Amino acid sequence: DTGVSQNPRHKITKRGQNVTFRCDPISEHNRLYWYRQTLGQGPEFLTYFQNEAQLEKSRLLSDRFSAERPKGSFSTLEIQRTEQGDSAMYLCASSTQGSRGGNTIYFGEGSWLTVV
């Protein structure tokens, strides 16, 4: 199995610009997740998909954030009108649906965003 793939790995952008991150999950994983992590903190949940359906969004996901998974395979996370507070590592993860609902969630290497 190839792991969860994210790109770009690093992005520096000016405040006010839009950025988009792409995530390719492990093949055959029907669940895909986005998390955000700032320095010194644990990851925080943003949103997750089961196939192409976005099942849950965190209150952290403001109107400037949008995530899609149009064909139930790769996903994109777009941040519009970036702010300095958006600087963080954005982690994508994937899993299958376990027999009792949950299963192991595998993370990618993350995409670092710096807003200047």
Add this chain to the structure above:
Amino acid sequence: AQKVTQAQTEISVVEKEDVTLDCVYETRDTTYYLFWYKQPPSGELVFLIRRNSFDEQNEISGRYSWNFQKSTSSFNFTITASQVVDSAVYFCALLTTDSWGKLQFGAGTQVVVTP
């Protein structure tokens, strides 16, 4: 509400010493999953172990071992004979029926192994 507490912020050991990381969790769910992840300086979160609430068997895998005690809501993790490559931040995480997407992470424990 779900909560994960890792009381140790940093542990420093000399190579070959054992390291035990504490994790205490809170949930009202009877079906849940507990995880340990390792995050080296490169940033990637590496999955180490998963334990289900319906399986209390503790295991050893190489230099890693886990102690899951449902009665005390603890899920401790031990590295035996630590190595410099074990230096990383270790996160304990909880997944429950409340949301199958939302891993609740602890604050993490920084492990520093010196030669």
